């Protein structure tokens with residue numbers, strides 16, 4: 001299904017989702033933004049995380065309101081990310097807080113498969129992410145969790161701890177179903193799980209010129225004692241209107257477990 005455009009039409013974009021899937025070069029300015037998301041091997045997984053945050057590193061107000069931290073350029077970029085991946089993954093917390101649609105309605109391109117991490121099977125079928133709009137929908141739960149979703153929504157039950165689904169197992173399960181280029185869209189806890197497990201090839205951090213001074217934190221990893229132990233990655237920086245995109249290359253610390261890292 002093709003997304004409805006609400007952004008300023010830019011015909012140079014229209015072929016990009018197809019060209020990426022074909023492993024081909026992209027017209028500028030898209031090559032510098034999305035070229036790194038081209039997988040080099042048809043058997044490889046490409047996992048990209050994204051987070052939209054304020055200048056002071058918040059992803060939502062304390063009450064969980066995040067619509068919208070980012071402006072038009074940041075939202076267009078997010079929808080373009082959705083258009084070039086096979087599947088978009090969100091945690092149950094984001095579905096509860098935002099009731100997102102996860103479509104590409106702001107730009108041209110195909111809607112990705114929608115994947116929700118709902119380990120305890122808490123979500124009802126009325127969430128918009130489960131809307132029957134012709135797009136494939138998948139719920140990932142912990143093994144043994146009773147299924148509550150409608151029959152046409154696929155359920156993947158994974159072994160794990162009592163609360164935690166392993167990010168590498170999630171990527172492997174999606175890859176086995178033909179979903180190899182995956183966007184980990186949020187929220188912060190979900191992206192942090194993938195980052196901490198070494199299961200992201202790239203991370204797009206979109207910083208908006210907004211200061212909240214309070215609110216929900218962005219990425220969180222286990223504490224380190226010294227700055228020398230902080231995660232530093234090669235980064236490309238892009239200015240999108242008045243927002244700054246940090247495109248972090250995490251390929252050097254990609255975990256060997258799970259599917260291969262084939263990004264470039």
Ligand SMILES: NC(=O)c1ccc[n+]([C@@H]2O[C@H](COP(=O)([O-])OP(=O)(O)OC[C@H]3O[C@@H](n4cnc5c(N)ncnc54)[C@H](OP(=O)(O)O)[C@@H]3O)[C@@H](O)[C@H]2O)c1
Pocket residue numbers: 050051052053058059060063064065066067069090091092093094095097098117118119120121122163164165166167185186187188189190191193216
């Ligand atoms: N600024 C942004 O870019 C952005 C993007 C998305 C969302 N948000 C905001 O972020 C907030 C929600 O984010 P959040 O961090 O609280 O929640 P979240 O990451 O959306 O969801 C966390 C929940 O998802 C499930 N989950 C995720 N990863 C899992 C794993 N590896 N293993 C097992 N379960 C896993 C768990 O469900 P259970 O709770 O059922 O155990 C977990 O509590 C909202 O306020 C939303 O508005 C901001």
